Amino acid sequence: MKIKLSLTPENAIIIAATIEAVYNSKAISRREKSTLSIALDVAAKLDGKAIHIKAKMNLFDAKKKINVSLKFHEADMLELLLLQQIKEIHEPYVKIQIQKTINDLNQKLA
Numbered sequence: 001m002k003i004k005l006s007l008t009p010e011n012a013i014i015i016a017a018t019i020e021a022v023y024n025s026k027a028i029s030r031r032e033k034s035t036l037s038i039a040l041d042v043a044a045k046l047d048g049k050a051i052h053i054k055a056k057m058n059l060f061d062a063k064k065k066i067n068v069s070l071k072f073h074e075a076d077m078l079e080l081l082l083l084q085q086i087k088e089i090h091e092p093y094v095k096i097q098i099q100k101t102i103n104d105l106n107q108k109l110a
Helices: 009-024 030-056 072-088 092-109
Strands: 002-007 066-071
Touching (some): 002 009, 002 072, 009 030, 009 066, 066 072, 072 092
Antiparallel strands (some): 002 066
């Protein structure tokens, strides 16, 4: 099952930067390794989109939505990562953008 997520270029960059912390995570147990593996796949996918956006960003593309296709377990992991990281965010605008993505994922996963 696929979940399609439509993000603005700015929101995609914010989300990719928010979940960057997963690269510093360490896993010990088998379950943690499995979870971390999914989290790393999601982070890599969003990092790739963010790099592509930064390379081709211009005034005309700033309003276009970027579609990110995630498998169900990847979308679920992204929601969990964002819920975990939103607690650490102090800028109101960034927090709102992350919360919008969490709400969108929650609605599509239900």
